[in-house]
Amino acid sequence: MTGPVTSHWRSVMEARRFIPWRRSSPSWTVRQAKAGFSLPELIIVMVVMGLILGLLLPLVLGSRDALRGDQRRTGVNQALRIPAEIIGNDIRMAGERFARLSNTGLQPVEIIAGGSGAPDQIILRRNLSDDVLPVCESVTGTQNSIRVYRDSTWLANTTSPSYPECGPVIDPDGWPRNLRSVQDLADDTTSDGILRGFLFNPAAGSGQFFNFSITSSPDPSSGQILRQGSGPTWAGYPLENRPRIYILEERRYRLEDGFIELVVNGRDDEPLRVAADVSELRFQYVLDDGQVTGIMPADMGWRNIRSVEVLITGEQAEGADQTERTLAYRFFPRNVLSR
Structure with missing residues (x-):
């Protein structure tokens, strides 16, 4: 057994003399991947990214500003709608038990015009x-x-x-x-x-x-x-x-220092605050002859009112941005139909 084995290994060793040994080296693709981007390639990438950001950033910021503007407008509208409805409910109820009232004497709806840029006031009365x-x-x-x-x-x-x-x-x-x-x-x-x-x-x-x-x-x-x-x-x-x-209930609405205030039964020192951030408050009579006026004509009165117009201006600020809105409503004093 010794003879054949020795002969076999001699043959293997002889074969190795004729097989050259070559060290393997990485391919071209692998070398390039390890080398990274060249400077010109980086510059091109940065320029392209800058152009994309330059186009997208104004759109993103514009959309954000538009969204905030919409939110401010919605907030102002909601803030103005609430006091308008409160005042409107009192206008609808004004004149209760004034059925026998003529256009002379105490009036259920009375607008006090502000004049010289001052806000108006409205007095609403109903008999108890x-x-x-x-x-x-x-x-x-x-x-x-x-x-x-x-x-x-x-x-x-x-x-x-x-x-x-x-x-x-x-x-x-x-x-x-x-x-x-x-x-x-x-x-x-x-x-x-x-x-x-x-x-x-x-x-x-x-x-x-x-x-x-x-x-x-x-x-x-x-x-x-x-x-x-x-x-x-x-x-x-x-x-x-x-x-x-x-024997009546009187509710007077006025604007003081940005607040709509409600004064009940002449208690001027105990006003109730109805709304904030209001810059203007206006009232007008809408009369049966088509007039829209803040001053009741001398020959007309309660019986001639078809509706009362309420105009409220409010504002809401967010940083340097400010949104101002004016809402107008008309309310019908239904007791004017009582005879």
């Missing part, structure tokens, strides 16, 4: 009682009792003009019926019998709010109401002007 109390004496100074009823002797002795409104029918309990209905209202809606009234002077077209109760001592037929709490000095309400007292 069907009865209006006549004032049967002159009211001046700081007097706290006001007569709203007179007996037949006073009525008979009063010189011209007469005041038949001061002698309402007496009910079986000896109460003047207008006082009885007002007292019932106080019993139903308050815990202390105190109501808020509005003393109105038709000749002057103005009035004042005050708190009052009806006296039942010593006799309801005394026909007096009593002012409760501290109140202002009366502006002067002569008997001959036929002043009267309304």
